[in-house]
Every structure is written in structure tokens, then in C-alpha cells.
Amino acid sequence: MSTYLVPVDFSKTADHAAKYAARLSFAMTNAKIILLNAYYVSEYESILPTPDMLITTDDRIADEISNRLAALEKLKTKLLEINPQAEVEVYLTRDTILRSVIDRVNREEIELIIIGSNGKKAKDESDIGSNAIKISKSSPVPVLVVPPKADYQSIRKAVLACDFKKVKEVIPIRALKNILSKHALELLVLNIHSGDNIDQNEEHFLHDMLKDFSPAYHYSDHPDTIKGIVTFAKNEGAQLIIALPKKYSFFESLLHESVSQKLTIKSHVPVLLLKD
Structure with a gap:
């Protein structure tokens, strides 16, 4: 069974995801x-009034x-209208969003966490959208961040x-192969620092690592890393961008909200944050 965990807070962002x-x-x-x-509900909320001077009582x-x-x-009904064959479970917790997500992942085999990303005009609309990067940093399973303008398309090209650089340390090969083996994807590998000297040993290792998937290799020297990736994906008609938020990777910067937010806002397709 393929199980998707979707944190929701009833915002348009979360409903879209x-x-x-x-x-x-x-x-x-x-x-x-x-x-x-x-x-x-924190201890302080249970004893202090809200800005509207309301006390959070048991009632x-x-x-x-x-x-x-x-x-x-209500949301479950909407999803079943889209896919009547899916099993949809509703799950309400009394813990923080981060702890709730990690606890559920630890108790059940989750294939993917799907989170909506806040857009330019909705930065404060969704608490979950603003916590997407925190969840990605802590999650032991892949996280798919869905930008607000990303309409669903069959994923054929990623x-x-x-x-x-440091390919052995950076590429989460087990998680990557798990994704690629379940989906018939055309894989495009983009070297976003082609202006640098490329370590031939690292390049050969990467080619060998991905040989079973016959990827096409491309190079970019765009001065703006994020824009370069998004532009390339758009020009190639890709339906997914795979990012590697791991130590030594240039995508490590994605774990800082400002950079990741740029990618998910500018991207017209979902961004898969992949870790081992």
C-alpha cells in the first residue's frame, strides 16, 4: 500500500495539497x-485569555x-469524489504539528508526506505552509512540497x-531508487555549478550510481541557482523537481526558510525533498 500523510489546517494551501x-x-x-x-493548546493558552479576551475552557x-x-x-468527502478507490483516514491530534507528523511517521509506514507551500500573497495563510521546512528537516521520509499554483500533472519527467560534489555523501541513493523504481520517470540530472571544476571521479560515480535509470545529464551556469533550476524544469516540461537537503549539498541551503520559500514559490511544479 502507498500511504500519503497530508497535514491540513483547513487553509486553501492545505486543501490544495x-x-x-x-x-x-x-x-x-x-x-x-x-x-x-x-x-x-499550550498551558499558557489554557490559563490566559486570547486577544479577544476569551478563556480556552474545556467546553x-x-x-x-x-x-x-x-x-x-468534509475534506475527506472531497478527496473521495476525486478518487473513490482511495482509502482516506482522518486523524486529529492534540500535539504540535511537527511532533504529530513525526509520531505518525514513526508508527506507520508512510511513503510520502505532502505539504502545501504558502505563496507570495499568502505567506501567513497556512501554519503548515510556514512549517514545511521544519517538517522537512525532521522527517525520516520524503516530503513533497506543493506550490499553490502547481496543478496536478501525471509525473513523467523529473x-x-x-x-x-561529494556525491557519495550527498545523493540519498536508497530513497532515490525507491522513488524511481515505483514510477516510470524520465530523469534529468542538472549540474547547477557547471562553471566550477568538475571532479571526474565524482561524475563517474554518479553516472554509475544512476545507470539503471538511464538519466540525461545537463549543465547550468545560471547566476541564480533557484531561477536556473526552475527555468530548466519549465523549459524541459518536467513535472517534478527533486532536491537533496543533505550535508555538503548546495541544497542544504533549502533548509533555510528564505531560500526554500523562493524555490517553492517560483516553481510551477512540486518539489520533492529527498533524504535517506
Whole structure:
């Protein structure tokens, strides 16, 4: 079974990601989507009034839980209209979003976490969108970040962006092969630092590592790394960008919110953050 975990907070951003997950699940004969909502009330919130001078009483908490469960069921219905064959589970937790996601991943075999990314005009719309990078940093499974303008397309071509440096340490080959073996993808490997001297040993190692997938190799010397990747993906008609947020990788900078936000905002396709 292919299981997708989709954190939602009932924003347009999160709903868009959930619907993307439902369309993505069509490609799988046995798919499960978990809609996770985290309702965390801190100790301070339970004793201090809100800005509206309301106290978070047990009755208010119970009402909020009831409303959230109803909203989850409503979203579940929408997803089943998109893919009636999928299994959709609603899951409400009383912990923080980060802890809730990691706890669920540790208790069940999750193939992919799918998160909506906030756009330029909605930076504060979704708490989950603003926490996408924190979740990506902590998640032991791949995270797919869906930009607000990324409409679902059958994934036929993917761009793997790397810098041909410290390939053995940087490329999460097990996770990469797991993704590529499940999807018939045309893989385009983009060296985004082609102006630098390329270590021939590293290049040969990468070619050998990916030989089973027959990728095409491309080179870019665009002065703006993010723009170079996005432009290349668009020109090539790719439906996915694969990023490697790991030590030594140039994509390590993606773990800093400002850079990652640029990529997910500028990208017209989802960005897969892949780690071993």
C-alpha cells in the first residue's frame, strides 16, 4: 500500500495539497491518504485569555475538536469524489504539528508526506505552509512540497538538481531508487555549478550510481541557482523537481526558510525533498 500523510489546517494551501494527493493516488492500485490535523493548546493558552479576551475552557476545546473533525470529514468527502478507490483516514491530534507528523511517521509506514507551500500573497495563510521546512528537516521520509499554483500533472519527467560534489555523501541513493523504481520517470540530472571544476571521479560515480535509470545529464551556469533550476524544469516540461537537503549539498541551503520559500514559490511544479 502507498500511504500519503497530508497535514491540513483547513487553509486553501492545505486543501490544495490534499487534492493533489488524491489525484496522485490514482497512479497507485492500493492507496491510503491520512488527513492529519494538529490542535495543540499550550498551558499558557489554557490559563490566559486570547486577544479577544476569551478563556480556552474545556467546553471551547470540545467544540473546537468537534468542528475540526467535521471539517476533516468534509475534506475527506472531497478527496473521495476525486478518487473513490482511495482509502482516506482522518486523524486529529492534540500535539504540535511537527511532533504529530513525526509520531505518525514513526508508527506507520508512510511513503510520502505532502505539504502545501504558502505563496507570495499568502505567506501567513497556512501554519503548515510556514512549517514545511521544519517538517522537512525532521522527517525520516520524503516530503513533497506543493506550490499553490502547481496543478496536478501525471509525473513523467523529473529534474534531479545537484552540484557533482561529494556525491557519495550527498545523493540519498536508497530513497532515490525507491522513488524511481515505483514510477516510470524520465530523469534529468542538472549540474547547477557547471562553471566550477568538475571532479571526474565524482561524475563517474554518479553516472554509475544512476545507470539503471538511464538519466540525461545537463549543465547550468545560471547566476541564480533557484531561477536556473526552475527555468530548466519549465523549459524541459518536467513535472517534478527533486532536491537533496543533505550535508555538503548546495541544497542544504533549502533548509533555510528564505531560500526554500523562493524555490517553492517560483516553481510551477512540486518539489520533492529527498533524504535517506
